[in-house]
Amino acid sequence: MIDRPRKSQSDLQLIGTPMRRIEGLDKSTGRAVYTDDIVLPGMLHGKILRSPYPHARIISIDVSEAEKLEGVHAVITGGDIPTKYGIIPWTADEYPLCTDRVRYIGDGVAAVAAVDEDLAIRALELIRVEYEELPAFLDPYESLAADGSTPYIHEPRKEGGNGNVTKQVQLEFGEVDELMAGSDVIVEGKYFFEGSTHTPIEPHCAIGLWDGVGKLTVWSATQVPHYLHRELARVLELDPARVRVLQPLVGGAFGGKSEPFDLEFCVAKLSMLAARPVKILYTREEVFYAHRGRHPFHMKYQMGCTKEGKLTSVDAEILLDGGAYASFGLVTTYYAGQLLCAPYSMSAYRFDSTRLYTNKPACGPKRGHGSVQPRFAFEIQIDKLSEKVGLDPFEFRRRNFIGSNTRTVNELRITSNGFLECLESVERASHWRRKFRRLPFGQGVGVAGSTYISGTNYPIYPNDMPQSGVQMQIDRSGRVSVFSGASEIGQGCDSMVAYIAAEELGVPLEYVRVLRGDTDFTPVDLGAYSSRVTFMLGNAAIDAASKLREMVQKAVAGEWEVEAKEVLLVQGIAMWAPDTERQMPIREAFNLAESRFGTLGATGWYNTPKDVHGEYRGGTIGASPAYSFTAHVAEVEVDVETGVVEVEKIWIAHDCGRALNPVLVEGQMEGSAYMGFGEALMEEQIFKSSEQGRAGLHNAPSLLDYRIPTSLDTPELESLIVESIDPEGPYGAKEAGEGPLHPSIPAIANAIYDAIGVRVDRLPFSPPNMWRAIEGAREAGTLVKPSIPDGVQVAPGAPHAGTISSGS
Amino acid sequence: MPAVTQIVRLNVNGDLREIGVPMHFTLLETLRYELGLTGSKQGCDKGDCGACTVILDGRPTLSCITPVCEAEGHSVITVEGLADADGPHPLQDAFDLHGAAQCGFCTPGILCSAIALLEQTTSPSRREVKEALAGNLCRCTGYSKIYDAVMSAAQRLQVEAHLDRSHR
Numbered sequence: 011m012i013d014r015p016r017k018s019q020s021d022l023q024l025i026g027t028p029m030r031r032i033e034g035l036d037k038s039t040g041r042a043v044y045t046d047d048i049v050l051p052g053m054l055h056g057k058i059l060r061s062p063y064p065h066a067r068i069i070s071i072d073v074s075e076a077e078k079l080e081g082v083h084a085v086i087t088g089g090d091i092p093t094k095y096g097i098i099p100w101t102a103d104e105y106p107l108c109t110d111r112v113r114y115i116g117d118g119v120a121a122v123a124a125v126d127e128d129l130a131i132r133a134l135e136l137i138r139v140e141y142e143e144l145p146a147f148l149d150p151y152e153s154l155a156a157d158g159s160t161p162y163i164h165e166p167r168k169e170g171g172n173g174n175v176t177k178q179v180q181l182e183f184g185e186v187d188e189l190m191a192g193s194d195v196i197v198e199g200k201y202f203f204e205g206s207t208h209t210p211i212e213p214h215c216a217i218g219l220w221d222g223v224g225k226l227t228v229w230s231a232t233q234v235p236h237y238l239h240r241e242l243a244r245v246l247e248l249d250p251a252r253v254r255v256l257q258p259l260v261g262g263a264f265g266g267k268s269e270p271f272d273l274e275f276c277v278a279k280l281s282m283l284a285a286r287p288v289k290i291l292y293t294r295e296e297v298f299y300a301h302r303g304r305h306p307f308h309m310k311y312q313m314g315c316t317k318e319g320k321l322t323s324v325d326a327e328i329l330l331d332g333g334a335y336a337s338f339g340l341v342t343t344y345y346a347g348q349l350l351c352a353p354y355s356m357s358a359y360r361f362d363s364t365r366l367y368t369n370k371p372a373c374g375p376k377r378g379h380g381s382v383q384p385r386f387a388f389e390i391q392i393d394k395l396s397e398k399v400g401l402d403p404f405e406f407r408r409r410n411f412i413g414s415n416t417r418t419v420n421e422l423r424i425t426s427n428g429f430l431e432c433l434e435s436v437e438r439a440s441h442w443r444r445k446f447r448r449l450p451f452g453q454g455v456g457v458a459g460s461t462y463i464s465g466t467n468y469p470i471y472p473n474d475m476p477q478s479g480v481q482m483q484i485d486r487s488g489r490v491s492v493f494s495g496a497s498e499i500g501q502g503c504d505s506m507v508a509y510i511a512a513e514e515l516g517v518p519l520e521y522v523r524v525l526r527g528d529t530d531f532t533p534v535d536l537g538a539y540s541s542r543v544t545f546m547l548g549n550a551a552i553d554a555a556s557k558l559r560e561m562v563q564k565a566v567a568g569e570w571e572v573e574a575k576e577v578l579l580v581q582g583i584a585m586w587a588p589d590t591e592r593q594m595p596i597r598e599a600f601n602l603a604e605s606r607f608g609t610l611g612a613t614g615w616y617n618t619p620k621d622v623h624g625e626y627r628g629g630t631i632g633a634s635p636a637y638s639f640t641a642h643v644a645e646v647e648v649d650v651e652t653g654v655v656e657v658e659k660i661w662i663a664h665d666c667g668r669a670l671n672p673v674l675v676e677g678q679m680e681g682s683a684y685m686g687f688g689e690a691l692m693e694e695q696i697f698k699s700s701e702q703g704r705a706g707l708h709n710a711p712s713l714l715d716y717r718i719p720t721s722l723d724t725p726e727l728e729s730l731i732v733e734s735i736d737p738e739g740p741y742g743a744k745e746a747g748e749g750p751l752h753p754s755i756p757a758i759a760n761a762i763y764d765a766i767g768v769r770v771d772r773l774p775f776s777p778p779n780m781w782r783a784i785e786g787a788r789e790a791g792t793l794v795k796p797s798i799p800d801g802v803q804v805a806p807g808a809p810h811a812g813t814i815s816s817g818s
Numbered sequence: 819m820p821a822v823t824q825i826v827r828l829n830v831n832g833d834l835r836e837i838g839v840p841m842h843f844t845l846l847e848t849l850r851y852e853l854g855l856t857g858s859k860q861g862c863d864k865g866d867c868g869a870c871t872v873i874l875d876g877r878p879t880l881s882c883i884t885p886v887c888e889a890e891g892h893s894v895i896t897v898e899g900l901a902d903a904d905g906p907h908p909l910q911d912a913f914d915l916h917g918a919a920q921c922g923f924c925t926p927g928i929l930c931s932a933i934a935l936l937e938q939t940t941s942p943s944r945r946e947v948k949e950a951l952a953g954n955l956c957r958c959t960g961y962s963k964i965y966d967a968v969m970s971a972a973q974r975l976q977v978e979a980h981l982d983r984s985h986r
Contacts, residue, residue, distance in 0.1 A: 030914050030915060031919075033922075034913070034914035034917075035906060035910065037914075038911075038913040038919055038925055039857070039897065039906060040858075040896065040897035040898045040926050041857070044856075044923065046860065047856035049854075128821065208957075209957055210921070211861040211867055211921070211924045211955060212859070259922065260921060261861075261923025262920075264957070291860075294867075499921060500922065502920070674917060676917070676962075676963070677917045677963055680962045680963065681957075681958045681959050681960050683960060684960030685957075685960075712864065713861070713866035718955060720952050721947075721951040721954070722948055722952045726962075727962050
């Protein structure tokens with residue numbers, strides 16, 4: 011893909027060292043600007059009226075009283091923007107405001123723009139909406155069983171079909187039934203993953219500005235400015251060349267801002283009608299309704315292995331509770347199965363995955379999209395199999411390691427793979443061999459592993475253009491300007507391109523400016539999702555920077571009459587490799603290059619290799635240019651009287667290819683493990699049933715009641731970076747932002763089993779759920795410390811053996 | 819029908835300010851909308867997340883649930899008031915150095931809570947730091963790097979205090 015020579019590993023000056031973020035001090039001094047910090051002259055405030063019913067027909071909407079209120083400048087309803095949108099082009103099923111039907115409590119039906127927020131709220135109170143309530147589907151099994159006697163949530167795509175089904179995927183690789191029947195050991199389990207939501211601390215916010223003659227500008231706290239740009243133009247029927255999207259710094263996203271939302275269309279339309287800028291800031295409650303968080307999964311797994319502990323066959327059945335709209339659900343339905351085929355090899359695999367609509371806020375992609383839920387079930391199943399064949403769970407995982415440079419059973423290409431090193435790191439750091447099955451009753455350790463994509467191989471809308479582009483220019487002052495369309499959501503991608511520019515062009519980091527977040531002047535990057543940014547933007551940045559470097563090297567070489575490749579650009583100086591005393595300041599080198607080649611600028615780009623997946627339908631989904639690998643050990647203490655689980659510590663080992671800046675990589679690993687921990691023990695995005703009050707109402711749409719971990723809840727976290735140096739990643743880097751979340755949850759579940767002998771198969775492991783499981787075990791007489799598996803012969807304190815022993 | 823306004827006198831970051839605001843305004847609304855001090859953030863608007871934390875007479879205070887009139891006659895320090903002409907506060911620098919801010923949205927509130935602690939003691943235990951930050955939600959970091967930053971700033975403050983004494 012990029013055939014330009016890259017710096018060799020030993021040449022690296024900055025990459026791999028701890029560095030500050032380019033916007034770090036802005037963030038710690040309050041100078042950093044987020045969308046809600048922006049105030050435009052004459053700006054109005056918008057508010058959206060939301061449905062109080064989970065499922066209803068809109069009979070009529072009367073906005074006349076609201077329009078009469080002094081200070082109200084515009085009121086819109088569904089009919090004003092009657093075009094469906096959706097992040098996946100084939101499943102666009104949402105209107106910016108509902109036209110004739112509401113599908114969850116919180117669905118938007120009208121919006122107003124007024125001189126201030128209080129007046130906008132008063133205007134909403136004056137809007138009269140007449141609804142005809144419809145029976146609601148709150149349980150995915152009810153949605154699945156629907157026969158059309160009451161209205162489906164969406165119109166069936168085929169005559170006689172069930173309009174409550176978003177998507178069904180059935181894929182089979184190898185001889186699943188035969189191999190299962192021939193397995194020495196089979197374990198089965200049912201699992202339930204309760205939904206959870208992202209809760210970035212910054213609520214969604216957007217500002218629309220219509221210039222009155224055809225140009226629309228929208229500022230938004232989005233993680234996908236390019237897709238937002240496209241959808242705004244399409245839905246509002248504007249010329250995309252006259253739509254500009256600006257993305258101020260984003261105060262956290264985690265997948266919760268990765269598609270267009272109603273507020274972005276509403277600020278645009280309200281501004282067009284009011285001829286004034288309009289801002290909408292979601293309340294925290296609205297953030298919970300916007301949701302797009304982790305789908306609840308109902309899962310059934312059957313898995314077999316040989317008596318030596320080799321995985322034979324895996325058979326999975328998954329029901330996804332999707333909420334009211336499709337969102338990314340088409341992809342989620344595939345990811346639920348496709349991303350499970352590493353880091354272990356299996357001879358046969360089948361999954362049947364079905365996503366149902368329900369009358370609740372739409373689910374979508376949350377950090378570890380679609381694969382955190384099955385990983386929870388799968389890694390518990392692995393633990394069960396290890397125990398049945400009498401192996402230490404580390405040993406079982408090693409015996410099934412898929413290896414590097416191979417293909418998975420579903421034909422995904424695996425290149426670099428540091429999973430064994432991850433296992434070894436957490437085994438050693440956690441003193442596993444002294445603890446596993448050896449801690450007192452009530453205390454335990456558990457291990458789990460996982461893999462994740464470094465970007466999706468294909469963009470959301472089919473095209474052959476680059477997935478990421480960068481433009482760089484060199485100034486006579488020595489400054490390097492980087493124009494980047496990538497989405498800084500806190501992960502550090504603006505800093506990452508700056509590190510690369512500084513590395514390649516030999517300038518101090520302070521000489522690099524990153525100009526960002528504006529579709530008017532930055533090349534397209536598809537967005538901060540699917541852990542794609544470091545891999546794709548990083549390669550694009552190397553491409554651009556190395557073109558400039560070559561020009562500078564040639565110009566200096568011409569001046570010195572030496573070979574261009576002998577000219578080094580390092581830390582503000584150009585020097586001659588054979589005699590490094592021969593030097594000139596980098597500014598002088600840049601000026602020589604500009605004299606010779608003219609104004610200095612270059613573009614760089616990255617696109618994915620296309621031969622990395624199978625040719626079957628759906629084979630492209632889950633395909634990535636590289637995969638990261640992770641292993642966790644969790645240590646827990648369980649109080650069997652109260653059901654309280656305390657997680658003492660999580661050790662996180664992650665193969666990120668190469669840590670471009672270890673500080674940022676550790677931050678991603680710790681943040682991921684923290685988020686997984688929260689889902690394991692505390693978080694529940696749940697809705698009331700009719701017995702509990704208003705059916706379909708969010709149970710806890712606040713940060714007090716939806717409990718995310720505080721500093722006092724969060725366990726100690728230890729990051730252990732593993733570097734496998736990926737052949738195609740920028741300097742060998744892969745993702746670090748999502749993979750390290752996956753094993754937290756099953757590692758905690760497996761640790762709970764080690765502590766008290768109770769298998770927990772539903773999230774969260776909260777005191778009520780735990781207490782029920784503990785009482786069940788107490789009655790069954792199984793509330794005891796599990797025994798040491800036969801195959802675990804290593805005595806406490808024995809020397810550590812990190813190699814794979816032969817299993818077959 | 820405009821809301822009833824009142825004149826409030828505030829001491830914000832050492833500046834005396836006199837402003838007309840609607841009676842029901844909170845301190846956060848006044849800081850953000852009337853004084854243009856947008857460093858303090860609104861994450862929940864009901865006292866749950868801590869992003870709006872400012873230092874009121876030395877105590878970390880949730881400005882989103884503090885009526886602005888209650889701040890009259892008190893010293894208000896916001897994130898914008900932590901640095902001085904010599905440069906950023908040691909904790910602001912430590913946040914940058916240790917990667918304690920990712921998205922940065924909770925950072926202003928966390929800095930105010932932590933600096934209020936460091937005003938009390940420059941040798942806090944890790945447990946004391948955790949307790950001081952228990953009212954500030956961070957969704958990015960898992961808190962580890964924040965503790966590292968607070969502990970290293972505390973050490974630097976100790977060294978500076980020691981140098982101050984020996985220069986005297």
